Amino acid sequence: MSAELAGRLALVTGAGRGIGEAVAAALVEQGARVLATDLTADGVKALADTYGDRITPRALDVTDADAVEALVDDTERTLGPVDIAVNVAGVLRGSHVVDLTDQDWAATFAVNTDGVFHVSRAAARRMAQRGHGSIVTVASNAAGIPRSGMAAYAASKAAAVMFTKCLGLEVAASGVRCNTVCPGSTLTDMQRALWAPGDEAASARRVIEGDPATYRTGIPLGRIADPADIADAVVFLASDRARHITLHDLYVDGGATLRA
Helix, strand or coil, X not given: CCCCCCCCXXXXXXXXXXXXXHHHHHHHHXXXXXXXXXXXXHHHHHHHHHHHHHEEEEECCCCXXXXXXXXXXXXXXXXXXXXXXXXXXXXXXXXXXXXXXXXXXXXXXXXXXXXXXXXXXXXXXXXXXXXXXXXXXXXXXXXCCCCCCEHHHHHHHHHHHHHHHHHHHHHHXXXXXXXXXXXXCECCHHHHCCCCCCCHHHHHHHHHHCEHHHCECCCCCXXXXXXXXXXXXXXXXXXXXXXXXXXXXXXXXXXXXXXX
């Protein structure tokens, strides 16, 4: 086990599956202890079964500001100061705007934007007082390029990116770094939910090749990301190797957004 993050405590939201699970595992493998949270504790308990006392599983609804503050308070009393906070919890409710309900819009922002605010605020308050810390928000390449049928998701992720940058500007003088990782299509349950049932191979091929009918470019590298690809980027930004990086957007999408 690497000692790169030895002695550090990380809070990860959305750790029950997909990218969040991969991030929690990658942090542990780099020596950190991880407070792994999700809406229910079932998924994160499986992480604890794998990694033992390196993982502390907790249920957390990131939309509940009081619950977030209470959890961070309790964590710092019982486990120690939070050195790293990673916002991964997210939801996607796809719909064209003319059919998008107020409820789906509000629910998307409640998790993807408000949740990032609640967790980052709680972590930044304490990190700034101590003079060090790293906050990483996992957003999406949809934050930087329009996606048909994903207006609520894209807008919520764009808001989370700009919030994280503004926070980073405010706490930079206190030694706290704030960055975002913007994945493209990644092989998770959220991605599979967008595909036709029983047609995973063909659906994956369409994502890789692109879809001119929806103005969507393909993936130049020719593969859909694994959650571990995103986790590696998060761990890098959380580590001292990225000690001079803040307010940065790291796109991990195989070139899909064609960004310069």
